[in-house]
Amino acid sequence: MxxxxxxxxxxxxxxxxxxxxxxxxxxxxxxxxxxxxxxxxxxxxxxxxxxxxxxxxxxxxxxxxxxxxxxxxxxxxxxxxxxxxxxxxxxxxxxxxxxxxxxxxxxxxxxxxxxxxxxxxxxxxxxxxxxxxxxxxxxxxxxxxxxxxxxxxxxxxxxxxxxxxxxxxxxxxxxxxxxxxxxxxxxxxxxxxxxxxxxxxxxxxxxxxxxxxxxxxxxxxxxxxxxxxxxxxxxxxxxxxxxxxxxxxxxxxxxxxxxxxxxxxxxxxxxxxxxxxxxxxxxxxxxxxxxxxxxxxxxxxxxxxxxxxxxxxxxxxxxxxxxxxxxxxxxxxxxxxxxxxxxxxxxxxxxxxxxxxxxxxxxxxxxxxxxxxxVQNKLNKLVGKYTTYKGLQSLEIFLENGILYAKIPYPYLPKPTILPLAPENIDELKFFVPIAFPGMKMKGQFFIDEKASEVRLLVERYNFHKII
Structure with a gap:
């Protein structure tokens, strides 16, 4: 070589x-x-x-x-x-x-x-x-x-x-x-x-x-x-x-x-x-x-x-x-x-x-x-700002020290809530938020459409679209 x-x-x-x-x-x-x-x-x-x-x-x-x-x-x-x-x-x-x-x-x-x-x-x-x-x-x-x-x-x-x-x-x-x-x-x-x-x-x-x-x-x-x-x-x-x-x-x-x-x-x-x-x-x-x-x-x-x-x-x-x-x-x-x-x-x-x-x-x-x-390359594609339909709810996904996080602003809280996203199946882009109560998880999955250059995040009943 x-x-x-x-x-x-x-x-x-x-x-x-x-x-x-x-x-x-x-x-x-x-x-x-x-x-x-x-x-x-x-x-x-x-x-x-x-x-x-x-x-x-x-x-x-x-x-x-x-x-x-x-x-x-x-x-x-x-x-x-x-x-x-x-x-x-x-x-x-x-x-x-x-x-x-x-x-x-x-x-x-x-x-x-x-x-x-x-x-x-x-x-x-x-x-x-x-x-x-x-x-x-x-x-x-x-x-x-x-x-x-x-x-x-x-x-x-x-x-x-x-x-x-x-x-x-x-x-x-x-x-x-x-x-x-x-x-x-x-x-x-x-x-x-x-x-x-x-x-x-x-x-x-x-x-x-x-x-x-x-x-x-x-x-x-x-x-x-x-x-x-x-x-x-x-x-x-x-x-x-x-x-x-x-x-x-x-x-x-x-x-x-x-x-x-x-x-x-x-x-x-x-x-x-x-x-x-x-x-x-x-x-x-x-x-x-x-x-x-x-x-x-x-x-x-x-x-x-x-x-x-x-x-x-x-x-x-x-x-x-x-x-x-x-x-x-x-x-x-x-x-x-x-x-x-x-x-x-x-x-x-x-x-x-x-x-x-x-x-x-x-x-x-x-x-x-x-x-x-x-994995790093795949996770970087998920980083950005997301909103639901008509922008009524928003969140930001960011990567820090190899860990993916969701930063969620709520109008009734003084500061955004930051939640770690633990990988459940990295190939299928499935993640969950660890919860202290045994057996409980908040699950989510990202979907990447390379042709349309679109990224979505589905969290239970909420559908987020990456905008930036």
């Missing part, structure tokens, strides 16, 4: 997806046979200035940052400075767990501590975005550890029994790297991972972002008027390890190629193959809704492993920091990979898009690989 063939298939798809989902800018990189194969940017990194988003634009990669923290830990394991099976309290002031079932470094890496998300990193992120509802002590490392160690009653199970995705445990891993290496986390990763891989513009630091001449403007989700709000990355030491790295698709491409090349990039060996194999070992099965649609998905060390993608194992991770999203996915067996970044919250779309591109490279049908893209 030539890059021109791939270009003809995916570029119209990306443009349509960006328009439907209101994505300001997007960049994509594709790796084939362990080499760069295709890279291109679409849209704007800054809408006001209309500056292009390209393959070198810096954006927040969110939780893909976890793999860098995990790599840093594994480097220190290779040096004999960290033992994965040692209790976390050996390295930092960590008081969760008990003597009989201690929480170990391995558990932090694999989300198997038995501790649900504590949202400490969200406090840090939202403060940088200008939201101050959660005014709790969260400025120093002492504050942070006090917050973590106060969560003893939040532990649900002993380690290794459950999957609880937990950003705060990766913040603890970042602190372990600092304590063991004697370097600040961001310095350690820069010197031992980013520089050896030639990822010279990738950074955790706000000042680097401010001084870079090709960095994204991030955008918060649409407000009630339908506008995107400009924002800057929430750079904070508590966010660095779980989600704070800024990078470009070209830099991330170097990263994936090195990992698929057994840790080598030119003359640099950032990690031994045996350590990479440990990172990609499936330790903890994720809930079914964490999968992008193919077989079982497990968590390794900072990576998700999807076991059966057309017979291949896919190593992947997504990321989202509210103002930008990213996705990386690779098939190490054949040295194939995809990197995607956007400057807004769209993480739910990027996994299916990456899988669709991998499927094309494998000669498979994109709809079989990424059915969510087909």
């Amino acid at each position: 030539s890059s021109k063939f791939l270009e003809r298939i995916i570029e119209p798809l990306i443009v349509n997806l960006m328009q439907q989902s209101k994505l300001p800018g997007l960049a994509l990189s594709v790796i084939k046979d362990g080499k760069p194969f295709y890279a291109k940017g679409f849209g704007a990194r800054n809408l006001k200035k209309n500056i292009p988003f390209d393959e070198d634009t810096l954006f927040g990669i969110g939780s893909i940052s976890k793999s860098f923290a995990a790599l840093g830990i594994m480097q220190l394991v290779e040096q004999g400075k960290i033992d994965l099976q040692s209790p976390v309290k050996k390295y930092i002031d960590f008081r969760l767990g008990d003597k009989k079932n201690p929480i170990k470094v391995h558990h932090l890496l694999s989300h198997s501590t038995g501790l649900p998300e504590l949202l400490g990193t969200i406090v840090a992120i939202t403060r940088h975005l200008g939201f101050f509802e959660n005014v709790i002590p969260m400025s120093s490392w002492d504050d942070y550890l006090l917050f973590i160690n106060g969560a003893g009653t939040e532990v649900i199970d002993i380690p290794d029994k459950r999957f609880f995705y937990n950003n705060d445990m990766f913040t603890c891993l970042g602190l372990i790297i600092e304590k063991v290496s004697g370097m600040r986390f961001e310095e350690y990763i820069r010197e031992n991972v980013l520089k050896p891989l030639g990822m010279n513009r990738s950074t955790y630091l706000r000042e680097d972002y401010d001084n870079d001449n090709n960095a994204m403007t991030g955008y918060l989700p649409l407000d009630e008027e339908g506008n995107l709000k400009e924002s800057v990355p929430p750079n904070d030491k508590f966010v660095y390890a779980p989600g704070g790295l800024l990078s470009s698709v070209n830099d991330l491409q170097n990263y994936l190629i090195a990992l698929m090349n057994e840790g080598r990039q030119g003359q640099s060996q950032i990690l031994q193959k045996s350590s990479i194999d440990k990172m990609w070992t499936p330790y903890n099965k994720t809930p079914e809704d964490s999968s992008y649609g193919h077989g079982e998905t497990w968590y390794g060390y900072g990576w998700m492993i999807e076991k059966d993608f057309f017979g291949y194992e896919v190593i992947q991770h997504g990321g989202n920091i509210l103002i930008s999203s990213a996705m990386v996915a690779m098939i190490p067996e054949i040295k194939m990979g995809v990197v995607i970044g956007v400057n807004c919250d769209s993480s739910g779309l990027l996994g299916p898009l990456a899988h669709g591109i991998l499927a094309i490279l494998l000669g498979k049908e994109i709809n079989k690989a990424a059915p969510l893209l087909q």
Whole structure:
């Protein structure tokens, strides 16, 4: 397959997806046979200035940052400075767990501590975005550890029994790297991972972002008027390890190629193959809704492993920091990979898009690989304003974070009522409104007449026609 063939298939798809989902800018990189194969940017990194988003634009990669923290830990394991099976309290002031079932470094890496998300990193992120509802002590490392160690009653199970995705445990891993290496986390990763891989513009630091001449403007989700709000990355030491790295698709491409090349990039060996194999070992099965649609998905060390993608194992991770999203996915067996970044919250779309591109490279049908893209396209056709006969009743259908909603104004209520529409049969466009009373549902069905360019919604005895 030539890059021109791939270009003809995916570029119209990306443009349509960006328009439907209101994505300001997007960049994509594709790796084939362990080499760069295709890279291109679409849209704007800054809408006001209309500056292009390209393959070198810096954006927040969110939780893909976890793999860098995990790599840093594994480097220190290779040096004999960290033992994965040692209790976390050996390295930092960590008081969760008990003597009989201690929480170990391995558990932090694999989300198997038995501790649900504590949202400490969200406090840090939202403060940088200008939201101050959660005014709790969260400025120093002492504050942070006090917050973590106060969560003893939040532990649900002993380690290794459950999957609880937990950003705060990766913040603890970042602190372990600092304590063991004697370097600040961001310095350690820069010197031992980013520089050896030639990822010279990738950074955790706000000042680097401010001084870079090709960095994204991030955008918060649409407000009630339908506008995107400009924002800057929430750079904070508590966010660095779980989600704070800024990078470009070209830099991330170097990263994936090195990992698929057994840790080598030119003359640099950032990690031994045996350590990479440990990172990609499936330790903890994720809930079914964490999968992008193919077989079982497990968590390794900072990576998700999807076991059966057309017979291949896919190593992947997504990321989202509210103002930008990213996705990386690779098939190490054949040295194939995809990197995607956007400057807004769209993480739910990027996994299916990456899988669709991998499927094309494998000669498979994109709809079989990424059915969510087909569903997204179908749902977008339903979005709009509807009225009954003579406009006597109206409603609006909108899509937010993959969920369809009906917004219904009533003259006797001060605000419109917003109801989620749960799919009953997506092929037949049948939906229902969940009601708390057992056995009760308000059902509806959409009908699309492509020839007449008409969309109708039948809700019990009411017939709504899409007008916009």
